[in-house]
Amino acid sequence: MALKRKDILDMKDLSVEEINLILDTADSFIEVSTREIKKVPTLRGKTIINLFVEASTRTRTSFEIAGKRLSADTINISGSSSSIIKGETLIDTARNLEAMNPDVIVLRHSAAGTPHMLARLVKPSVINAGDGAHEHPTQALLDLMTIKSKKGRIAGLKIAIVGDIAHSRVARSNIYGMTRMGAEVHVAGPATMLPRELAKMGVAVHQQLAPAIKDADIIMMLRIQLERQEKNLFPSLREYASYFGLNAKNIKLAREDVLVMHPGPTNRGVEISPEIADGPRSIILDQVTNGVAVRMALLYLLTGGPDETLT
Amino acid sequence: MKLLLKGGRVIDPTQQIDEITDILIVDGRIAALGRELDKQAESGTAARVIDATSKIVVPGLVDIHVHLREPGFEYKETIASGSEAAAAGGFTSIACMPNSKPINDNRSVTEYILRKAALCGLVRVYPIAAVSKGSDGSVLAEYGDLWEAGAVAFSDDGKAVTNSALMLGAMEYAASYGLPVISHCEDTNLSAGTVINEGLASAETGLGGGPSIAEDIMVARDILIAEYTGQAVHIAHVSTAGSVRLIREAKSRGVRVTAETAPHYFTLTDDAVRGFDSNARVNPPLRSPGDVTAIKEGLRDGTIDAIATDHAPHGITDKEVEFEAAASGISGLETSLGLSLRLVDDGTLTLSQLIDCMTGKPSRILNLPGGTLKVGAAADLTVIDLNLPWTVDPANFRSKGRNTPFRGWDLRGKAIMTILGGEIKWAENS
Numbered sequence: 001m002a003l004k005r006k007d008i009l010d011m012k013d014l015s016v017e018e019i020n021l022i023l024d025t026a027d028s029f030i031e032v033s034t035r036e037i038k039k040v041p042t043l044r045g046k047t048i049i050n051l052f053v054e055a056s057t058r059t060r061t062s063f064e065i066a067g068k069r070l071s072a073d074t075i076n077i078s079g080s081s082s083s084i085i086k087g088e089t090l091i092d093t094a095r096n097l098e099a100m101n102p103d104v105i106v107l108r109h110s111a112a113g114t115p116h117m118l119a120r121l122v123k124p125s126v127i128n129a130g131d132g133a134h135e136h137p138t139q140a141l142l143d144l145m146t147i148k149s150k151k152g153r154i155a156g157l158k159i160a161i162v163g164d165i166a167h168s169r170v171a172r173s174n175i176y177g178m179t180r181m182g183a184e185v186h187v188a189g190p191a192t193m194l195p196r197e198l199a200k201m202g203v204a205v206h207q208q209l210a211p212a213i214k215d216a217d218i219i220m221m222l223r224i225q226l227e228r229q230e231k232n233l234f235p236s237l238r239e240y241a242s243y244f245g246l247n248a249k250n251i252k253l254a255r256e257d258v259l260v261m262h263p264g265p266t267n268r269g270v271e272i273s274p275e276i277a278d279g280p281r282s283i284i285l286d287q288v289t290n291g292v293a294v295r296m297a298l299l300y301l302l303t304g305g306p307d308e309t310l311t
Numbered sequence: 312m313k314l315l316l317k318g319g320r321v322i323d324p325t326q327q328i329d330e331i332t333d334i335l336i337v338d339g340r341i342a343a344l345g346r347e348l349d350k351q352a353e354s355g356t357a358a359r360v361i362d363a364t365s366k367i368v369v370p371g372l373v374d375i376h377v378h379l380r381e382p383g384f385e386y387k388e389t390i391a392s393g394s395e396a397a398a399a400g401g402f403t404s405i406a407c408m409p410n411s412k413p414i415n416d417n418r419s420v421t422e423y424i425l426r427k428a429a430l431c432g433l434v435r436v437y438p439i440a441a442v443s444k445g446s447d448g449s450v451l452a453e454y455g456d457l458w459e460a461g462a463v464a465f466s467d468d469g470k471a472v473t474n475s476a477l478m479l480g481a482m483e484y485a486a487s488y489g490l491p492v493i494s495h496c497e498d499t500n501l502s503a504g505t506v507i508n509e510g511l512a513s514a515e516t517g518l519g520g521g522p523s524i525a526e527d528i529m530v531a532r533d534i535l536i537a538e539y540t541g542q543a544v545h546i547a548h549v550s551t552a553g554s555v556r557l558i559r560e561a562k563s564r565g566v567r568v569t570a571e572t573a574p575h576y577f578t579l580t581d582d583a584v585r586g587f588d589s590n591a592r593v594n595p596p597l598r599s600p601g602d603v604t605a606i607k608e609g610l611r612d613g614t615i616d617a618i619a620t621d622h623a624p625h626g627i628t629d630k631e632v633e634f635e636a637a638a639s640g641i642s643g644l645e646t647s648l649g650l651s652l653r654l655v656d657d658g659t660l661t662l663s664q665l666i667d668c669m670t671g672k673p674s675r676i677l678n679l680p681g682g683t684l685k686v687g688a689a690a691d692l693t694v695i696d697l698n699l700p701w702t703v704d705p706a707n708f709r710s711k712g713r714n715t716p717f718r719g720w721d722l723r724g725k726a727i728m729t730i731l732g733g734e735i736k737w738a739e740n741s
Contacts, residue, residue, distance in 0.1 A: 109633070112518050112635065113516065117634075133519075135517070196510060200514070201514060231504075
């Protein structure tokens with residue numbers, strides 16, 4: 001079984017069937033990472049290039065481990081070590097990489113839409129590992145997988161996404177994924193960080209934390225970035241923390257069995273208090289673990305699995 | 312040298328003409344309009360006869376907002392290639408913006424443009440000079456010298472004049488030479504870091520969205536300055552419902568404000584950027600469906616005087632990059648008429664009103680001599696086949712700029728002949 005598409009560019013385009021296929025496949029790969037020998041020969045002979053023009057530790061490592069556990073050859077190119085800083089355009093870099101016949105290019109880039117541009121111009125499969133403030137589909141898929149494994153379902157859950165929605169690719173991808181899978185999605189943040197016409201994306205929009213997290217099954221906190229202060233989007237981290245930070249007190253508004261997620265890296269004491277981040281309701285590290293399985297599933301599904309003719 | 316255009320439907324809004332008639336051209340000027348010109352045409356040297364039956368004959372089209380890129384950016388466009396594109400698009404007069412390199416803020420650049428345009432000789436090129444030296448928004452350019460050299464207006468187009476004192480000085484000082492100031496209206500604090508319109512498309516794509524009020528606020532300011540000084544201001548590339556409302560209100564009070572819009576602002580919405588096609592990146596950005604409706608209404612009721620292309624040719628290297636790194640602009644000269652004729656099809660304008668927006672009205676904004684078929688005027692004419700179907704293929708553009716979001720669009724209606732001073736400068740399939 002393979003996905004009937006060349007690229008994974010955004011959640012917006014993924015159907016419920018495709019999402020279910022990816023999550024089911026990821027489930028079956030979970031076990032590989034728990035073996036003593038954490039490697040299967042599934043993608044032997046396949047070449048995966050992780051082109052990370054924007055810095056990343058977690059996502060890049062996750063993709064690299066995913067590829068290696070499937071026995072693919074993985075090559076990492078980061079912004080600082082690539083020719084991109086020597087003035088070569090992204091397109092030229094991509095065409096040069098294409099000339100070396102990789103099977104998959106995983107792209108992380110600070111500009112929205114770059115994976116789409118790449119996918120139009122090169123033959124290998126392109127996986128979007130985060131493009132600007134646009135989307136981060138593999139993050140949303142691992143989040144869906146985590147929710148499903150902990151709650152047994154996604155449909156019907158009340159999920160709150162809290163923070164800088166306007167600049168968050170994680171929020172966008174999750175809004176598409178969660179609403180498509182039938183969840184009731186509430187978003188909250190300072191008015192300056194809520195895009196105009198956000199409600200048209202099928203979510204309930206709140207300018208306060210309380211109504212969003214009230215009776216929530218899942219709360220996803222987003223990382224707040226200090227540089228937004230310079231653009232007059234919020235006055236101080238202190239004020240942000242007191243009105244939009246999740247802590248032991250306000251979490252009581254949510255359901256007793258609420259689970260707390262965060263795409264990382266967290267600002268402890270700002271958007272999430274340490275006792276919540278490290279507490280029993282936190283599934284932040286489960287997200288990281290599932291990230292490897294989801295990325296293994298995508299690499300497997302996009303490359304069509306093992307080439308039977310050679311074995 | 313005589314030319315007789317026979318049997319065409321002649322539309323000249325400056326004389327309220329819309330009828331099937333003939334036009335006799337003698338020595339580069341309109342000699343007569345009427346049905347019985349054959350004798351006059353045959354006396355002395357016989358006229359060359361052009362059969363315009365079932366075609367539309369209008370004053371040569373006028374585009375008061377183009378970028379010719381020369382000097383300095385010849386890889387994007389030259390005065391020669393831009394002139395060819397203009398002629399192919401049906402234009403006989405174009406006014407070019409000063410953001411070349413060096414910027415047209417002094418007599419020598421103005422003269423250079425005029426000299427190159429004359430050598431090419433396909434269209435009349437009218438240079439617009441910079442409002443401020445280097446278009447950096449601080450010190451007035453030498454308007455007297457520029458006027459004497461042939462500049463027809465002043466603008467820092469592409470860059471907004473954010474300093475209100477400079478704008479006030481520019482309007483007053485330009486008026487002493489009888490020239491208008493053209494304003495690119497953009498509050499750059501509000502638009503900083505944005506690449507598309509703020510709306511559902513920016514919410515979904517994560518591309519930086521700029522609020523429409525970034526334009527409205529500066530339109531309001533320029534109207535206030537024009538009203539206070541009693542001088543003329545022309546608002547470039549109007550793209551928002553707010554601008555239309557402000558201009559309509561100002562005109563009703565007699566403020567000397569005129570306005571233009573470009574075909575992409577009444578044809579496309581910000582929906583066009585969803586696939587991250589950098590050819591849809593333009594400044595001001597493509598707006599919402601409500602804005603498009605308001606732009607059309609503004610054209611219909613005369614609030615917006617003219618259609619201008621904001622022809623902004625770019626090289627592939629400027630566009631085949633990350634959307635937010637891509638240059639802004641659309642190569643528009645060769646699609647303008649075809650797209651604008653859709654306004655007649657959808658009932659926004661009558662054909663005569665549309666022709667007025669592309670000939671007489673823009674000419675009057677910049678006090679240009681063209682845009683009319685009055686006897687004695689220079690014989691600048693465009694022959695249009697309203698029923699000719701064609702498909703936009705940038706590979707066939709005369710412009711060096713192939714940057715268009717209209718690739719593959721099927722349009723109906725096209726200029727098939729462009730006549731400048733009585734000489735055929737361009738003809739379809741020639």
